Amino acid sequence: MAMDPRLNDLLRWGIENTVPSDPSAAPSSTGDAAGAPRTTLNAEALAAIMGAPSDADMMKASIENITSTDPDITLESKLIAFDNLEQLVESLDNANLLSKLGLWTPLLELLAHEHDQLRLMAAWCVGTAVQNNAPSQERLVALGGVEKLVTMALGERLPVPVEKRGTVNDEATTEEKKEEAAVETPAAPTAGETKDVRRKAVYALSSAVRNYQPALDVAAKELRNRGEEVQEGIDASDMEAVNELIDGLKQRALNA
Template sequence: MAGEKSLNELLKWSIENSTEADPSAAAAAPVVPNAPRTALNAEALAALMGAPSDAELMQAAVEHITSSDPEITLESKLTAFDNLEQLVESLDNANLLAKLGLWTPLLELLGHDDDQIRRMAAWCVGTAVQNNEPSQERLVALGGVEKLVRMALGDRLPMEKRAGAGEETTEESAAADREETKDVRRKAIYALSSAVRNYQPALDVAAKELRKRGEQVPEGIDATDMDAVDGIINGLKQKALNA
């Protein structure tokens, strides 16, 4: 785990740089000219300085984005989303989404009433699953592939309500009857493309969902066949462009 690695590096660095303060230890230790010392990576250095970890930053970003506080502006939420997207470019951080329980709120944001939030949610999903099998697996398990297919074909997803959050409003219920914007569709297609490449379960789900919705998708496509995957993705891009 990235956090444990950073702590280990921090501990090793601390030991190496405190040994000389103990005369007995220095006398007992063999002298190695120009012995290399452990270099601190950015996360370990942040821990030393008391800065928040990437995990804490990710949790804070999602809490900020999903907050109902009227004083938190849309611009502020989009900035937090941009920071989150950059954080999940790291495979370790992308895999933290599952460990921190952030996949569910992230996928719920695909149905947010603001199109800029939906666009950023799709962008984050696409970044998190790119060349990342554990995240691709999680996306499939949570029904995210079906959501992305619907968005890619132009359907607005309704904003989901968690248990105990009350009844869905008429406006939220009607969201699925409205068309998705082109910008959001493009990001959903990007996310779907990242999700299905080199991960057969995701491609199988996407292909099945596309066929259910009247799309002509050949049977038995191999997720490692980039030309075949490109054929599906390019077809969706063309539909979005012509919408």
């Protein structure tokens, strides 16, 4: 079996930093006798040695907690997990891990959650992850996230998928469950989006479109499709033009 490279680094570090048996042999601060540099331990190796979870582990655990249907996991617990996730994706490397870990899809699904505080946190995390981050902006566009944010920014609730609404009654018979599933369709909620969620969606949209033309083009097109007057040919690097677009949406959310 191949040795974990982190453990290999630890072994080399231990050998290099062992006190020599000959007291007269002065340790080198820069390397061995041949001048080779000493092995250093990075944060990932130290975390593995100490048994601490990696950032990737914590990100996956956060999403699992937030999306869990376990009734013992409270709303407060989910909000704490979301807060932890938002802080983690402030790091560019961690934001890019969302794609590698397959977490973008569940994160975007949370924009349609039944609870407004979780929708707000989802928009906040999205905005943080895509800020000044072209790879994350690209993933948001590819997964239809920009259209979702436009919908929310304009005050409309995203439809809640059938499987995400409520909990299944385990006591119902198989036929009853089939009948229930047959009549349920993922219709949009009748109530509009809350003011606070709208504002956070505008923030996320602002982060998504700045200096990333594909996201701005999608946002502008979606806004026009919804009857909004949007200037043609806005340059994503023109902060004055982008600010004008975003400030208009922000003011509408504030006045809602």
